[in-house]
Amino acid sequence: MKIAIIGLPKSGKTTVFNALTRGRAEVAAYDSSLAPNVGVAKVSDSRLVALENIFHPKKVVPAEVSYVDIAGSVKAFFKEGIGGEFLSYLTTADALLQVVRTFQDENLPHPEGSIDPKRDIATLDLELTFSDLNIIERRLDRLEVSLKAAKAAERGQYLKEQILLQKIKTELEKDIPIRQQELSKDELGALSNYQFLTAKPVLVVLNIGEELLPQASQLGDEISSLYPRFAVVALCGKLEMELAQFSDAEAKEFRESMGLTEPMLDQVIGLSYHLLGLISFFTTASAELKAWTIPSGMMAPGAAGKVHSDMEKGFIRAETISYADLESCGNLCEARKKGLLRTEGRNYVIRDGDIITFLFHV
Ligand SMILES: Nc1nc2c(ncn2[C@@H]2O[C@H](COP(=O)(O)OP(=O)(O)OP(=O)(O)O)[C@@H](O)[C@H]2O)c(=O)[nH]1
Ligand SMILES: [Mg+2]
Incomplete structure (x- = not known):
């Protein structure tokens, strides 16, 4: 999954990018010749933690989302005719994440003169x-x-x-x-x-100032009611970028002291999955516990093809158990005894959280 970050100049795109990818790209360095920042975020999934305790794999590989942060703004691109490479970053993305400046800062003038998220969303859409x-x-x-x-x-x-x-x-x-x-x-x-x-799904990130944190969800709801097709989340980019450099434990403690719950990264990724109609399944072969991302509605051979093209071509069957069943049994042996380990064929539609072993011939 690839998500391109867009927005007006100085809306906080690079700040949000750093928060999402735990990156350290330089903020406030607008230069349209600058190469885009490309970063990867690991998708945190509490199911992986539970599965690790069941399978004791040598390695755990979470799903990934990549984010592209493009310097400047779409607006400037079309006015100045910088199509080409930049446009291709946008067209090849699965979804667009629009950062909308909602923070006040007198030292940093807004290019349109005032803070007005509704206007900025409409401008960009245009x-x-x-x-x-x-x-x-x-x-x-x-x-x-x-x-x-x-x-x-x-x-x-x-x-x-x-x-x-x-x-x-x-x-x-x-x-x-x-x-x-x-x-x-x-x-x-x-x-x-x-x-x-x-035609691309849009996720709006309202980049609010710290003083607006208590109203975050209210602000998000206001925009969502105007744009029912957008997924909307309100967060403080600057604070999240700082927290992304903390250890998990430190960040958690800080979040709790601020009355914040879920880390922003998880919220944004969760929304992206939902927006794009994606689900995850897990494999445990070769002592590697791995999460895979597929569109919901995909059938077993297609999912096998994600793992390896030979698996799709030579697909025989899928040994499958749901996450909930495995978790309640505690291990595969117990699940097998209870008949919860299923054998599924070519027409099986993968469900979110399935733990699967594909059988295939080459
Ligand atoms: N006060 C405040 N400042 C912020 C916030 N988010 C970003 N900024 C500041 O806004 C400026 C621009 O942030 P960037 O993340 O570089 O914005 P950008 O959209 O990537 O900018 P360009 O790529 O130049 O268009 C920086 O000085 C940031 O520190 C915020 O939540 N609050
Ligand atoms: Mg930037």
Whole structure:
């Protein structure tokens, strides 16, 4: 899973990136020629801790999410025409994380002159819309040319694409992002290759000042009610970045003293999983306990293919137990006695938390 961090200049993107990845990228060093920061966050999962006590593996490998932090802002990119590489960081991301400045700081003027999260979210959405419109217009021009030279057999396909692109273009021009347009499954499938930015799931991070921490969830709810399709979380980026450099125990103690509960990293990752419809399953082969991320609804052979392509090709069956069953039995031996270890075939749909051994031939 790859998430691109976007937002207006000086909204706290790099600060949030550092908090999420426990990184130390330099904040406040805007330079559009700067290479993006790329970092990986390990997904903390309490189930892994419990499974470690059951299996005593030599190694535990949690799932990972990668974050890309791009210097400057999308707004500047389109105005200044810095498309190319930067745009490709956005288009190849599975989701966009928008950092919205909500902290007050007189020494750090907001580029638009005032703190107004609703305005900033709308501004950025508009920029994403421009980018999509740009791509659509170019494609429509090319389609026109292709249609002139097309053989009868190809015309149908081209015309279908033209009609679909015109339809979403009309809606985009009314400021309706693709994620909010009513499109059929087939239409969405046909669009997926374009990787349109307004089709991507969005996670909004309201970067609040410490003084607003007691109102964090209220502020988040306010924005979520305006943007029901966004996942929203309010947090203090600066504080989280500092905490990310503490040891787990120190950070926990500090959090408790501030009345904070779940670490931000876990909250954001949890929301990302939910937003992207992802689940985890676990494998324990070769003394390695490993968490894997898949889209929910994936069947056993597809999940096996995540582990190794040979496992998908030569898939025979999956020995499976749910996390809840294994945890309640305490070990596999007991679970087997109770008949809770199941043998599942090709049509089995993997469930979140399954512990699986794939059997396959090569
Ligand atoms: N007071 C306060 N300042 C913050 C907070 N988050 C970030 N800042 C400050 O805002 C400035 C910009 O933060 P960055 O994280 O560099 O912002 P950015 O969006 O990456 O900026 P560019 O990449 O230059 O567009 C820095 O001086 C941060 O210390 C916050 O929660 N409170
Ligand atoms: Mg930055």
